[in-house]
Amino acid sequence: MHSWDGQASSVAIQLWDHQEILKMRRAALIVHAIHDGLRGAIHPGISTGELDRVALNVLEEHGAKSNFIGYYDYPAQTCISRNAVMVHGIPSDTEIVEAGDLVSMDCGAVLDGYHGDSAFSVVVPGGDKTLTERRQRLCDITEAAMWVGVAAMATESHVGDIGRAIDGFVTSFTPEPGIVEDFTGHGIGTAMHMDPDVLNYATRSRGPKLRPGMVLCIEPILTEGKQDNVTLEDGWTTVTQDGSDACHWEAQVALHEDGIWVLSEPDGGAAALEPFGITPVPLGE
Incomplete structure (x- = not known):
């Protein structure tokens, strides 16, 4: 989930110790387990409300609560x-997943205050081949x-x-996807949205220095067209204009x-970061 107006909710960047x-x-691993459940459940004909119940x-099962609801x-x-x-689609029993849909699922959990x-x-299997290939790209x-x-x-020094x-x-791709600038990544910890904002595009400012103890959510949102968007009457669902x-x-x-550790991946990000020559370093679990 994103910071709603592109601004984080706290006033200072919190650095966390090992235990935190x-x-x-x-x-984060509970959220990964939710992802696994959703991957296994999604198919043409299921409602987004059913997925929410998954x-x-x-x-x-994990004794946790969603940090989204409420x-x-x-x-x-x-x-x-x-x-x-684009973001913040509200699950509903009347919204049915169709073959070929591109479905983004944003999930959260809070456990013991963290x-x-x-x-x-995912692109749901089936549907028009040309459309699904475009969506998979x-x-x-x-x-x-x-x-x-x-x-x-x-590898870098600033957020x-x-x-x-x-x-x-x-921007190295042709055709080039649109980078959504209205929603950002964020710090996280004892609140879901904390400083700093983590932009998905370049600016003149390099922002605050990266320091040990930071925990960030890095979350690009891309569009096939332009990034301009409209929020629907429910006050949440944001669609491409x-x-x-x-x-x-x-x-x-x-x-x-000693390095970085992708908290939301069971392997700490090892497989995905190997092509970059980066080995994540876990803290003692």
Whole structure:
């Protein structure tokens, strides 16, 4: 889930100790378990409301709660966004997943006061071949952009370098996806949204220095068309103004004295970061 207006909710960047990062790791792995449940459940004909209940079942199995429901009165456990829905799609029993849909699923958990938050996207099998190939391209580029951002957190010196790396990667493609600037990544810890904002595009400012103890959610959102968007009457669902598809991926990453550790991945991000020559370093679990 994103900071709603692009601004984080706290006033200073919190640095976390090892034990606090381990608590976030537990929450982040619950979110990963939700992702696994959703991957296994999604198919043509299922409603987004049913998928939301899959997430709730996983949370209850782990003794955790969603950090989405009730957040500024948000009414569901997850955000499930199909096709032209950019972010904050509210699950519903009347919204049915169709073959070929591009579905982004943003999920969170809070356990013992510490937060997990990450997102992934899938293209539902079936449907028109040309359309699904286009959607899979957008999904693959968005996922890869996320990992480029994670790698930058490991190798660069400032928070703004993450957005610079994502921007450089995305703009290397032809046709070039649109980078959504209205929603950002964020710090996380004892609240879901904390400083600093983590942009997905380059700016003149490199932002605050990356320091051990930071835990960031890196979450590019890309569109096949333009980034202009409209929020619907429900106050949450945000759609692309031109009707183009959108895609969202998010990883929760800790920086500590010995390296980075992707809290939202069971292997700490090892497989995805290997092509970058980066080996994540876990803290003692």
